[in-house]
Amino acid sequence: MSFMRTEGSTLNYYAYDSLDSTNEEAKRLAEQGAPHGAVVTADMQTAGKGRRGRSWVSPPGTNIYFTLIVRPEFAPEKASMLTLIAAHALTRGIARETGVVPEIKWPNDIVIDGKKVCGILTEMSVAQNAIRHVVIGAGINVREQSFPAELADKAIALDTACGRCVDRARLLNAVLEAFREDYEDFCKTESLTGIRDSYNRLLVNRDREVCVLEPGGEYRGISRGITDTGELIVERQDGSVCRVFAGEVSVRGIYGYV
Numbered sequence: 392m393s394f395m396r397t398e399g400s401t402l403n404y405y406a407y408d409s410l411d412s413t414n415e416e417a418k419r420l421a422e423q424g425a426p427h428g429a430v431v432t433a434d435m436q437t438a439g440k441g442r443r444g445r446s447w448v449s450p451p452g453t454n455i456y457f458t459l460i461v462r463p464e465f466a467p468e469k470a471s472m473l474t475l476i477a478a479h480a481l482t483r484g485i486a487r488e489t490g491v492v493p494e495i496k497w498p499n500d501i502v503i504d505g506k507k508v509c510g511i512l513t514e515m516s517v518a519q520n521a522i523r524h525v526v527i528g529a530g531i532n533v534r535e536q537s538f539p540a541e542l543a544d545k546a547i548a549l550d551t552a553c554g555r556c557v558d559r560a561r562l563l564n565a566v567l568e569a570f571r572e573d574y575e576d577f578c579k580t581e582s583l584t585g586i587r588d589s590y591n592r593l594l595v596n597r598d599r600e601v602c603v604l605e606p607g608g609e610y611r612g613i614s615r616g617i618t619d620t621g622e623l624i625v626e627r628q629d630g631s632v633c634r635v636f637a638g639e640v641s642v643r644g645i646y647g648y649v
């Protein structure tokens with residue numbers, strides 16, 4: 392299935408001044424039949440959602456909040472790779488538009504100078520073991536003034552990283568184009584083979600000591616990059632090699648966030 396071009400198409404583009412959450416609106420629109428490749432944006436969100444039940448602070452006039460609706464034909468087990476594709480595409484889109492190359496904290500945080508510039512929240516609807524739709528939401532920190540005090544040392548804005556005022560519409564187009572390319576590449580093999588090397592070059596925690604936090608405990612090891620299906624390869628201190636699945640665990644640098 393090819394990914395539709397969204398630029399210039401009003402049919403597939405839903406732009407709002409304010410929403411509860413672009414992910415929630417995308418799910419509502421998907422239920423009403425919105426097509427594969429549709430994009431939902433909002434200038435602000437009143438109930439922006441982060442991962443693990445957290446909220447995503449979403450003031451107006453400052454950042455980018457958008458959600459893509461995709462209707463893949465592959466099996467639900469493969470959908471977790473979409474989040475890695477999104478992280479790769481967002482990183483490339485940001486680099487193309489701003490000249491600043493961010494890094495990826497596996498599986499899908501995007502960082503600059505060790506601080507988070509973008510977060511991704513993917514949600515899937517499945518029926519009878521088939522994907523009905525997946526919504527991929529991303530928040531990109533663009534303007535500096537939007538951070539609450541508690542995020543000031545953990546988050547960074549693109550304007551700060553670039554030293555100029557980044558055009559939000561151009562940036563969104565660059566990101567959507569990068570996603571279209573990466574999604575089409577993924578659909579050829581239904582694996583990350585085509586982006587794996589590029590993803591690994593962008594991986595901030597590659598060849599670094601990480602702490603893997605699993606529901607049953609934690610261990611340390613050296614992160615060696617991702618597999619073709621998106622698991623993180625971690626060499627443990629006892630010499631064994633683990634493949635870490637996104638969603639089950641959290642990976643932290645041993646000295647801080649990355």
Ligand code: BTN
Pocket residue numbers: 411412413414415436438439440441442443445447455456457458509510511512528529530531
């Ligand atoms: C994270 O916790 O890192 C994920 C944050 C995802 C935030 C984006 S903003 C646009 C979309 N709508 C939401 O409610 N959340 C995502």
